[in-house]
Amino acid sequence: MSDYHIFTADGARHFALSHADAFRDSDQLEAKEFGDGNLNLVFRVKNQHGRSLIVKQALPYARCVGESWPLTIDRARIEAEVLLRHGRLCPEHTVQVLHYDPALAAILMEDLGQLEILRSALVAGKQFPLLASQMAQYLAHTLFHTSDFVLNGLQKKAEVARFLNPELCLITEDLFFTDPYCNHERNNIHQAILPQARELWHDDALQAEVARLKADFLSKPQALLHGDVHSGSIFVSATQCKVIDAEFGFYGPIGFDVGSLLGNLLLSYAGQFGLQEDTSVREQQQAYLLEQIATLWQGFASEFSQLMQTQTKESSFASSSYQSFFLQQVLADSIGYAGCELIRRTVGLAHVADLEQIRNEPQQARCERFALALGRQLILQRHELTTIQQLNTLVQHLPLPA
Amino acid sequence: MSDYHIFTADGARHFALSHADAFRDSDQLEAKEFGDGNLNLVFRVKNQHGRSLIVKQALPYARCVGESWPLTIDRARIEAEVLLRHGRLCPEHTVQVLHYDPALAAILMEDLGQLEILRSALVAGKQFPLLASQMAQYLAHTLFHTSDFVLNGLQKKAEVARFLNPELCLITEDLFFTDPYCNHERNNIHQAILPQARELWHDDALQAEVARLKADFLSKPQALLHGDVHSGSIFVSATQCKVIDAEFGFYGPIGFDVGSLLGNLLLSYAGQFGLQEDTSVREQQQAYLLEQIATLWQGFASEFSQLMQTQTKESSFASSSYQSFFLQQVLADSIGYAGCELIRRTVGLAHVADLEQIRNEPQQARCERFALALGRQLILQRHELTTIQQLNTLVQHLPLPA
Numbered sequence: 001m002s003d004y005h006i007f008t009a010d011g012a013r014h015f016a017l018s019h020a021d022a023f024r025d026s027d028q029l030e031a032k033e034f035g036d037g038n039l040n041l042v043f044r045v046k047n048q049h050g051r052s053l054i055v056k057q058a059l060p061y062a063r064c065v066g067e068s069w070p071l072t073i074d075r076a077r078i079e080a081e082v083l084l085r086h087g088r089l090c091p092e093h094t095v096q097v098l099h100y101d102p103a104l105a106a107i108l109m110e111d112l113g114q115l116e117i118l119r120s121a122l123v124a125g126k127q128f129p130l131l132a133s134q135m136a137q138y139l140a141h142t143l144f145h146t147s148d149f150v151l152n153g154l155q156k157k158a159e160v161a162r163f164l165n166p167e168l169c170l171i172t173e174d175l176f177f178t179d180p181y182c183n184h185e186r187n188n189i190h191q192a193i194l195p196q197a198r199e200l201w202h203d204d205a206l207q208a209e210v211a212r213l214k215a216d217f218l219s220k221p222q223a224l225l226h227g228d229v230h231s232g233s234i235f236v237s238a239t240q241c242k243v244i245d246a247e248f249g250f251y252g253p254i255g256f257d258v259g260s261l262l263g264n265l266l267l268s269y270a271g272q273f274g275l276q277e278d279t280s281v282r283e284q285q286q287a288y289l290l291e292q293i294a295t296l297w298q299g300f301a302s303e304f305s306q307l308m309q310t311q312t313k314e315s316s317f318a319s320s321s322y323q324s325f326f327l328q329q330v331l332a333d334s335i336g337y338a339g340c341e342l343i344r345r346t347v348g349l350a351h352v353a354d355l356e357q358i359r360n361e362p363q364q365a366r367c368e369r370f371a372l373a374l375g376r377q378l379i380l381q382r383h384e385l386t387t388i389q390q391l392n393t394l395v396q397h398l399p400l401p402a
Numbered sequence: 403m404s405d406y407h408i409f410t411a412d413g414a415r416h417f418a419l420s421h422a423d424a425f426r427d428s429d430q431l432e433a434k435e436f437g438d439g440n441l442n443l444v445f446r447v448k449n450q451h452g453r454s455l456i457v458k459q460a461l462p463y464a465r466c467v468g469e470s471w472p473l474t475i476d477r478a479r480i481e482a483e484v485l486l487r488h489g490r491l492c493p494e495h496t497v498q499v500l501h502y503d504p505a506l507a508a509i510l511m512e513d514l515g516q517l518e519i520l521r522s523a524l525v526a527g528k529q530f531p532l533l534a535s536q537m538a539q540y541l542a543h544t545l546f547h548t549s550d551f552v553l554n555g556l557q558k559k560a561e562v563a564r565f566l567n568p569e570l571c572l573i574t575e576d577l578f579f580t581d582p583y584c585n586h587e588r589n590n591i592h593q594a595i596l597p598q599a600r601e602l603w604h605d606d607a608l609q610a611e612v613a614r615l616k617a618d619f620l621s622k623p624q625a626l627l628h629g630d631v632h633s634g635s636i637f638v639s640a641t642q643c644k645v646i647d648a649e650f651g652f653y654g655p656i657g658f659d660v661g662s663l664l665g666n667l668l669l670s671y672a673g674q675f676g677l678q679e680d681t682s683v684r685e686q687q688q689a690y691l692l693e694q695i696a697t698l699w700q701g702f703a704s705e706f707s708q709l710m711q712t713q714t715k716e717s718s719f720a721s722s723s724y725q726s727f728f729l730q731q732v733l734a735d736s737i738g739y740a741g742c743e744l745i746r747r748t749v750g751l752a753h754v755a756d757l758e759q760i761r762n763e764p765q766q767a768r769c770e771r772f773a774l775a776l777g778r779q780l781i782l783q784r785h786e787l788t789t790i791q792q793l794n795t796l797v798q799h800l801p802l803p804a
Contacts, residue, residue, distance in 0.1 A: 148620050153575045156620065157568040166559040173555045178718050208723035215719070215728075218550050218558065219623050316580050317617070321610035326617075 003103040004060075004073065009033060012043035012055040019099035019108050022051050031055070039063050039071065039247070044111060052113065053098065058105040058247070072167045073105035075247040080107050082163070082249030085224060086142040093138035095235075095244045112242055115235035122231060122268045123353050125276060125285055132292040134241040135234070135261060136299025143254045144307040146224035149317050160221050165250040169217075172227070172248060176344050177214035181207050186349045192365035196372050197347045209379045213336045221251030229257045230341070230352075231264040255333025258300060262334055263341025263375075265293050266395065267354045270342070270371040273400055274358030290392045297334070297388040301327055332382045335391060339378030346371045369401035405505035406462075406475065411435060414445035414457040421501035421510050424453050433457070441465050441473065441649070446513060454515065455500065460507040460649070474569045475507035477649040482509050484565070484651030487626060488544040495540035497637075497646045514644055517637035524633060524670040525755050527678060527687055534694040536643040537636070537663060538701025545656045546709040548626035551719050562623050567652040571619075574629070574650060578746050579616035583609050588751045594767035598774050599749045611781045615738045623653030631659050632743070632754075633666040657735025660702060664736055665743025665777075667695050668797065669756045672744070672773040675802050676760030692794045699736070699790040703729055734784045737793060741780030748773045771803035 007015065009031040016031070017023050027047040034042055039062050046052035058076035062069040080100035087094040099108040121128070148156060179186050181200050189197045200206065226233070227248030235242045269289045276282035308323040317323070345352045346368045355371065358364035377394060378385075385391045409417065411433040418433070419425050429449040436444055441464050448454035460478040464471040482502035489496040501510040523530070550558060581588050583602050591599045602608065628635070629650030637644045671691045678684035710725045719725070747754045748770045757773065760766035779796060780787075787793045 148617060153572045153620060154568045157566045157571070161563045161566055164559045164563055166556045169559070170555045182717070204721060204723060207718075208721045208727065211718050211721050211724035212727065215550060218555060221621050221623070315584070316609075316613050319606060319610045319613050321606060322613035325610065325614065 004105060006059065007041060007043065007055065007057050007106065009043060012057075013045055015101070015104065015106055016045040016053050016055055016108055020053055022053060023047055035063070039075075044113065052111040054109050054111050056107045056109065075165070075168055076100070076105035076107060077102060078163060078165050078168070078249050079245070079247040082224065082226065082246035083109070085146070086226065086243070086246065089145045090138045090141040093134055093241055093243055094142075095242050112235040112244065115237045115240055115242065117232060118234040118236045119231035119264070119353055121236060123271070123275060123357055125281065127285070127288045128236045128238060128241070130239065131236055131241055132295035133299045136296050136303060138241075138243060139258055139261070140300050140303035140307060142226070143223040143257060144304055144311070147222055147254070149308055149312045149314060152314065159224065160251045163224055163250050165227075165248070168227070168248045169250055173214065173217065175349050176340055177210055177217065180344045180348045181210060187347055188349055188351060189347045190365065190368065192361065193347070193368045193372070196369050200343065200347065200372070203376070206376055206379060209336065210340065213333070213340060213379070216253045216333065217256060220253040222254045223251065225249055225252045225254070225257045227252065227257070229260040231268065253333050254330050256337050258297075258330065259334035259337025260341055261296065262293060263338035263345075264352075265289050265296070266338060266342055266374060267345055267352055267371060269395065270367050270374065271354035271358060273370065274360060274363040274367040275354070290395065294388050294392060297331065301331070328386065331386070331388070335378050335382040335385055339375040339382070342371045342375030342378070346375070366400055366402065370398065373401060374398055406507060408461065409443060409445065409457065409459050409506075409508065411445065414459075415447055417503070417506065417508055418447035418455050418457055418510055422455055424455060425449055437465070441477075446515065454513040456511050456513050458509045458511065477567070477570055478502070478507035478509060479504060480565060480567050480570070480651050481647070481649040484626065484628065484648035485511070487548070488628065488645070488648065491547045492540045492543040495536055495643055495645055496544075497644050514637040514646065517639045517642055517644065519634060520636040520638045521633035521666070521755055523638060525673070525677060525759055527683065529687070529690045530638045530640060530643070532641065533638055533643055534697035535701045538698050538705060540643075540645060541660055541663070542702050542705035542709060544628070545625040545659060546706055546713070549624055549656070551710055551714045551716060554716065561626065562653045565626055565652050567629075567650070570629070570650045571652055575616065575619065577751050578742055579612055579619065582746045582750045583612060589749055590751055590753060591749045592767060592770065594763065595749070595770045595774070598771050602745065602749065602774070605778070608778055608781060611738065612742065615735070615742060615781070618655045618735065619658060622655040624656045625653065627651055627654045627656070627659045629654065629659070631662040633670065655735050656732050658739045660699075660732065661736035661739025662743055663698065664695060665740035665747075666754075667691050667698070668740060668744055668776060669747055669754055669773060671797065672769050672776065673756035673760060675772065676762060676765040676769040677756070692797065696790050696794060699733065703733070730788065733788070733790070737780050737784040737787055741777040741784070744773045744777030744780070748777070768802055768804065772800065775803060776800055
């Protein structure tokens with residue numbers, strides 16, 4: 001910790017040069033800071049041949065708020081270790097970490113600038129046919145291989161301790177599960193949907209179900225999660241798909257990672273009502289999103305089942321009835337967490353471009369109401385929705401509120 | 403660790419003298435080793451006035467097996483810290499720890515020799531009217547106050563890390579959940595019930611449900627458990643009841659502690675068919691046991707509900723529907739773990755006097771078959787048994803097998 005200092009462009013350049021085989025002492029390196037948004041300092045370091053890498057440094061506070069919100073720089077360790085671990089389990093879809101410096105809380109990693117951030121691309125109406133099947137592979141492999149199916153009790157407990165990540169989990173515990181369901185000052189609620197937001201504060205049935213999901217988030221360490229699989233953490237192209245930003249990683253319920261992504265695809269679905277005026281283009285994009293949702297779950301379930309059948313090391317979990325039960329429970333959890341994501345991105349602190357970039361305010365309010373109504377249905381009905389088709393049917397039949 | 407040496411009687415006397423206000427330098431202290439059975443060295447240290455204390459030292463191996471089974475002496479820390487923590491939460495029913503020495507892995511604690519060990523007393527057909535209501539208080543207070551209802555995410559994660567207890571949990575993971583359901587060399591099966599034991603090895607439905615219970619044991623850190631609440635860990639009298647031996651303590655599912663005790667009361671019930679030849683005496687003792695089972699759950703549920711309503715610090719868990727759901731889930735878990743306890747104590751490594759002390763072998767085999775059949779029913783039906791009366795009705799209607 002004593003060697004810690006906040007990077008200037010010069011420091012980032014020096015850090016990249018010291019730890020990257022890609023750069024030579026004779027290179028002319030250029031380092032440019034570009035905010036990743038919320039928490040950290042991020043530089044792109046490029047040489048004269050166009051070869052580039054990313055330097056990401058954790059600041060001892062949350063960047064979006066400032067020094068008044070101190071935040072452990074140990075999150076850089078979590079991020080580096082989760083990415084390295086997930087990278088071994090699924091190198092195709094995990095950003096490559098080249099070096100991690102604990103004292104500087106800094107990570108040198110591959111630059112994915114040639115890809116697009118999924119959220120912006122979806123807002124622009126783009127489609128990526130391989131997205132869901134690739135993410136299904138990523139989720140199945142990273143989650144299965146860090147679960148009780150593979151690790152014995154000794155290994156698992158050591159892993160749980162290594163990735164407790166209390167400070168960043170607390171952010172999720174608050175923003176995801178608490179704030180949207182009460183009149184919290186951190187909430188960010190557009191005036192037009194205040195009546196619908198208020199309903200959440202007095203919805204006993206919903207709050208009881210959200211409490212169950214929160215209790216599992218706190219006390220169900222099933223696997224090493226990424227912890228923040230939203231569409232801003234995924235880089236895509238027509239052929240590739242890579243996940244970044246694992247600082248929220250911890251041992252939690254598998255459905256949280258799967259559900260976060262489902263929730264983000266559904267946020268995109270909701271936003272389409274306001275982003276795309278041409279009905280047939282909009283319907284076509286929404287059909288693509290539902291198809292991706294189906295493929296995501298089916299691909300995940302199929303790969304995870306295959307792994308359970310062939311790679312389970314813990315004999316107690318070899319029972320095929322248990323494995324079916326396990327997957328069914330992951331689906332219910334995933335649907336519940338997807339519902340939470342829809343709600344917290346609509347009325348909580350951190351909004352998403354899928355809804356924010358709708359220019360027509362009344363139309364935006366309708367989309368937000370749709371997101372809230374859908375989120376609520378998913379949370380309440382997650383145990384009845386036993387197939388992904390049932391979820392898609394629910395989405396398709398939910399009317400766009402006035 | 404460098405100061406660690408195995409106590410002689412002299413060492414135990416010196417340890418007690420150094421750390422007990424009760425003893426003076428001028429006292430004539432006598433120290434006598436008496437095995438607590440399985441894992442540790444235990445001395446009673448007494449002065450000439452009859453005042454006595456217990457010195458318990460962890461050996462670097464499991465005493466019952468010998469040096470070939472190495473076992474961490476960190477279990478003494480776990481035991482001392484769990485007892486101290488539970489002792490603050492429920493001093494009436496937790497043995498008092500006077501001193502703990504990490505280097506020597508030794509604990510000085512109150513002597514409960516004036517009380518009886520519950521298991522032996524039940525085998526002798528004794529009754530303790532306050533047992534269940536006192537244990538209900540112990541379980542409700544120790545478990546509630548170490549749960550997510552009270553601790554925030556930061557506190558809870560620090561606690562989970564402090565009490566991971568991987569080595570001792572592994573013993574439970576193996577002996578409780580794995581061995582009885584396969585042909586494991588550690589199993590200890592009386593010849594007469596071999597056919598019934600074999601059935602367990604091929605019972606897919608049962609194995610799937612045991613897998614769910616094991617997965618929760620591994621990955622459901624709801625509260626700081628005692629981890630080994632069997633009737634050999636409880637000292638009783640007509641008015642008192644105190645719990646000892648917390649070295650298996652860890653953050654796990656609340657139902658595991660409650661269910662272990664339920665299972666032990668049911669083992670006593672099963673054993674009565676063979677221990678007590680006088681039918682009316684036997685029926686009277688079994689009625690007492692069922693009444694204690696009802697009181698245990700009702701007392702626990704009532705106290706835990708009261709605590710949830712009045713002492714919950716985490717606002718997300720203030721919902722009364724959530725609290726009802728939570729208790730219902732604890733009941734289902736408890737019934738499941740009680741079923742596992744019945745089975746593993748009948749065919750697993752560690753048997754209990756309730757069944758072992760039946761002299762008539764054919765009668766013993768019938769009692770063991772009863773325990774296995776009951777265990778299986780509890781595990782399979784735990785979600786349908788939504789009240790403790792339903793459990794008792796099932797017990798009363800289960801025929802004693804031939």
